Amino acid sequence: MTASKPILELTGISKSFGSIHALREVDLSIATGEFFGFLGPNGAGKSTLLKVFCGFQPADTGEIRIKGQPVAADDQQARRSLGLVPQELALYDRLSAINNLRVFGGIHGLGRARIEEKGRELLESVGLWERRNDRVKDFSGGMKRRLNIIVSLLHEPDILLCDEPTVGVDPQSRNAIFEFLENLNRRGLTILYTTHYMEEAERLCRRIAIIDHGKILACDKQDRLLADAGSGCEVLIKKAPGMEPVVEAAGGQGELIEEDLTWRLVPGPGLRLSRLYAIIEEHGLSHEHLQVRQPSLEGLFLQLTGRKLRD
Ligand SMILES: Nc1ncnc2c1ncn2[C@@H]1O[C@H](COP(=O)(O)OP(=O)(O)OP(=O)(O)O)[C@@H](O)[C@H]1O
Numbered sequence: 001m002t003a004s005k006p007i008l009e010l011t012g013i014s015k016s017f018g019s020i021h022a023l024r025e026v027d028l029s030i031a032t033g034e035f036f037g038f039l040g041p042n043g044a045g046k047s048t049l050l051k052v053f054c055g056f057q058p059a060d061t062g063e064i065r066i067k068g069q070p071v072a073a074d075d076q077q078a079r080r081s082l083g084l085v086p087q088e089l090a091l092y093d094r095l096s097a098i099n100n101l102r103v104f105g106g107i108h109g110l111g112r113a114r115i116e117e118k119g120r121e122l123l124e125s126v127g128l129w130e131r132r133n134d135r136v137k138d139f140s141g142g143m144k145r146r147l148n149i150i151v152s153l154l155h156e157p158d159i160l161l162c163d164e165p166t167v168g169v170d171p172q173s174r175n176a177i178f179e180f181l182e183n184l185n186r187r188g189l190t191i192l193y194t195t196h197y198m199e200e201a202e203r204l205c206r207r208i209a210i211i212d213h214g215k216i217l218a219c220d221k222q223d224r225l226l227a228d229a230g231s232g233c234e235v236l237i238k239k240a241p242g243m244e245p246v247v248e249a250a251g252g253q254g255e256l257i258e259e260d261l262t263w264r265l266v267p268g269p270g271l272r273l274s275r276l277y278a279i280i281e282e283h284g285l286s287h288e289h290l291q292v293r294q295p296s297l298e299g300l301f302l303q304l305t306g307r308k309l310r311d
């Protein structure tokens with residue numbers, strides 16, 4: 001398969017706020033038409049990365065290229081092909097949905113007729129047309145999030161940067177947002193998506209960068225990331241009376257991480273499942289206390305960083 005041309009490229013991007021290194025020497029190349037995910041916990045640097053792309057934050061060092069052309073930190077004209085869905089809602093609460101689109105369309109320099117036409121199409125596509133004249137302050141969380149997304153699509157960007165666009169949204173509305181974005185991507189829009197929800201990255205993003213402390217720790221197609229994740233499985237050990245010897249033995253077989261109800265063993269090369277099962281039998285414990293699972297992005301993340309995606 002020939003790779004598509006890169007539409008966005010970062011080389012050696014670093015950004016500090018005083019002593020906080022938000023981004024450290026980030027290199028990245030995004031191909032046209034990708035649905036690319038940044039997966040990382042709070043404070044990893046995801047929003048900073050998108051802000052540097054958009055020119056809202058200048059990088060300290062490094063180069064950004066859009067469609068092959070180097071772009072200066074303050075060159076907004078070169079960034080017209082980008083649309084940012086910010087993590088914090090950026091809407092005028094006291095205006096109606098349609099008037100929000102008119103204001104943002106005006107900021108983008110779009111003509112009135114264009115705004116009305118595109119605005120209607122977008123409102124319809126996210127099920128908000130009937131509510132166009134209602135004030136945003138009376139919208140549900142999911143409706144606000146959908147409006148927040150379409151505002152960034154008015155000027156018809158080629159690349160959409162979505163910064164945790166489903167925060168505070170119930171599962172059904174989240175699903176509607178996923179389907180909307182997947183549909184846009186199928187029609188050719190390149191999407192960069194930040195999240196700390198593993199399930200979102202698993203569903204939406206074929207290629208993923210795992211990011212923590214401002215560094216990209218791994219970046220590849222999901223299946224390759226998981227295939228490279230050590231022994232190819234993880235073991236959950238239930239916290240139950242009598243399981244202490246199993247936990248102790250597991251400690252020497254890889255990285256053991258304590259969770260609320262379980263210990264999670266991300267195996268190293270010394271994994272000996274038979275030893276764990278033997279201890280269970282010796283002590284007359286239930287086999288169900290031990291669960292062997294397919295590797296997950298969460299497991300990979302733990303392996304790379306020793307911590308969980310969500311605090
Ligand atoms: N304007 C700023 N001034 C000072 N520190 C900042 C600023 N913006 C970000 N930071 C710091 O940079 C680091 C990365 O922040 P960033 O917002 O990019 O993380 P994130 O991955 O988006 O986190 P979250 O999941 O919580 O949104 C954090 O330590 C944060 O406190």
Ligand SMILES: [Mg+2]
Pocket residue numbers: 046047048087163
């Ligand atoms: Mg953020």
